[in-house]
Amino acid sequence: MSFELFGTSVYIVYPALTLGFVGVLALLVLGSIAALVLPAMQPGKWSDLGPRMRSWWVIVLLVGGALFAGWQATAILFALISFLALKEFLTLAPTRKEDRLIVLLAYLSVFINYGLIFAESLFDDSYQIYLVFLPVYGFLIAAAAMAWIGRTDGYLATVGIVHWGTVVCVYNIGYIAFLMRTPDAEAPAGAAGLVFFLLFITQFNDVAQYCWGKAIGRTKITPRVSPNKTWEGAIGGWLTSAVVFYLLAPYFTPLQPVHAAIVGLVVPLTGFFGDITMSAIKRDLGVKDTSRLIPGHGGVLDRLDSLTFAAPVYFHLLAYFAIERF
Amino acid sequence: MLQTIRRYALMLVVRPVARLLFGLDTIGTEKLPTQGPAIVAANHNSHVDTLILLCLFPSHLLPKLRPVAAADHFDKGGFGSWFSRNIIGIIPIKRGGASRHEDVLAGAKEALARGEILVVFPEGSRGEPEEMTRFKTGVARLVEFCPAAAVTPVYLQGAGRSLPKDARLLVPFNCTAVVGDPISWSGSHHGFIDELRTCIEALKQQAPPLRWE
Incomplete structure (x- = not known):
């Protein structure tokens, strides 16, 4: 699709995607207007809407910008998101004083998991490695490392928590970034x-x-x-x-x-x-x-x-x- | 010149990095003092505590913020001393071994007289991570000296997990800071620190539960 804008022709490669993004921006504009109008009409009831809409703007522009910039930018953005999510998870979930090193290893898994998205030329097909790395090898490494550290009370619960956190926050979210390599x-x-x-x-x-x-x-x-x-x-x-x-x-x-x-x-x-x-x-x-x-x-x-x-x-x-x- | 560099380093480097590593979830920061003389008192678990407290304030207040820190740890001479005094902005305080006639609080009192904001850890030491120990009376003697300076209690959680005493590795965890209402000089040293301690313990209820054994 192409059209004229200020005398230069503009080509839009993916009209549906462009339209979708414009639609989302239109929703944001509507929401922001609502966030200005509603608190004035019903004071005290909509106090959360303003910050909520401002955050939506940041989220949409960050993710939209990354998708526009390509798979590398998307992988880096979602690696950061995975790290922040995993940090939230491991902050709230019960861990033991001896587990600090394990938690650091869990953060390291973010680099490896997203690194595999970049490493296509390094391995024959890094997608195959991605599929098994965290669910299987993350499991083995966490279990072995925590046994090695040697504190046995709470072992099973904590090893489960660490693996659960990495799969949910890193492996599952990483699929979004890997999809960009289609x-x-x-x-x-x-x-x-x-x-x-x-x-x-x-x-x-x-x-x-x-x-x-x-x-x-x-x-x-x-x-x-x-x-x-x-x-x-x-x-x-x-x-x-x-x-x-x-x-x-x-x-x-x-x-x-x-x-x-x-x-x-x-x-x-x-x-x-x-x-x-x-x-x-x-x-x-x-x-x-x-x-x-x-x-x-x-x-x-x-x-x-x-x-x-x-x-x-x-x-x-x-x-x-x-x-x-x- | 140095102050400008400090301010921009805080805004552009230190605060973003601290947010990335420690989250800096804050509750009640509007209760923090906006001008000196004032005192901010928090529980102490980690060197990261000072960093978190400095990040809570707007950067234009940075030149006024003076963490009171142990001389035997941060003022041992050389580059470390220069960095602690001029970049972090500490006021060194002697722990133990001071003679009877020497006022160890003199430096802190001068800072209050200059209208600065002191950052103090009444526990006096980081101690066991995420456990609060006895409060020392120094903070009470500072308010007695300068009753115009109210003490704002802050409960800090999580830094003791990220970087406990004697740890070599820093591990990112989200940290929470809960700020309480300022309290004023009550007329008794022990009464004052008891009140301060009760305040900080009450603020703990607002922080997310910490499960770390």
Whole structure:
């Protein structure tokens, strides 16, 4: 697609991606106007909206900028996000005085995990190594290193916590960055379109669940884990997201209609489970937010919750149904 | 010149790095003093504590911030001494071994008289990580000397895990600082430090639970 702007012709390589990004920016503008108007109309009720919208601007510009700049920038940004998420997790989860070195090793896994995304020319196919590195070798190294350190009380619980944290915060989130290494020719809006669509649909699902829940929510779905979630909200949001996914899939993914329907049904569902899993963990640890890093939102993990589950599943389904590279 | 360099180093290097490594989750920073003379008193677990406290203040107050630090540790002469005094901005204080007639608090008192903001750790030592020990009365004697200086209590959590005493490795963990309402001179040394200690212990309730054994 091309058009004239101030006498020079502008080429847009991926109209769907550009339109999607412009749409998100339009939503941000609307939200920011609401954040200015609503607190004035109903004082005290919307105090959180201003900082929340400002943080959204930062998130969207950072992620959008990284997707625009390419897979290297995206990998570096998500490596940083993984580090911050893992730090939040290991700060709140119980660890022992002897585990400081293990925690440092866990941070080192961020470098190796994301390094594998860069190391394609170093190994024959670093994707194969990526798949097994943290789930298998991270597991073996953590278990052996902690046995070597020698404190046995609380061993099993702590080794489980460290492995859980690295898989959820580093390995699962790393899939988002690895998806950017899809050859652009394999997707209608390039690799960036695939990533954009994942981020869009998981956030859309959160919003859709919230709206359906507010509108017709009655029956609590997980009263002890996440008391505000209802069956009506979860199912309404799930089906809405599935329909939106199915309708937009031809513009962003190489999926055939049947496969798009399957992915559209599965990904929002995994997002929901990622959300309640993080809620269960926060309840177990006795906190509401995982940190105060993002004003109006809480911590990095609070924002990532549904993505930690949705990202690997979306990646694997795309790889299975459509993408030759993986 | 040196002050300008310090200020920009804090804004452009120290604070971003500290945020990356230690998160710097803060509660109640609006209660911190905005002008001297004033005293900020916190519990002490790690050298990182001083860094966190310096990062809590707006950078234009940096020239006024004076951490009171042990002379036997930070003022041993040479480059270390110069760096502690001129870059960190410490006021050295003698721990033990001072003669009866010597006022170990003289340096801190002069700073208060100049209208500076003292950063003190009433425990006097880092001690066991993430455990609060007995408070010394020095801070009470400083407020008695300068009642205009209110003491703002701060509870610090997590730095003892990142860099405990005698540790060689720094491990990033998120740290939390909870600032309480300033308290004024009450007329008794022991009464004052008891009140301060109770305040800091109460602030602990607002920090996220720490599970580290």
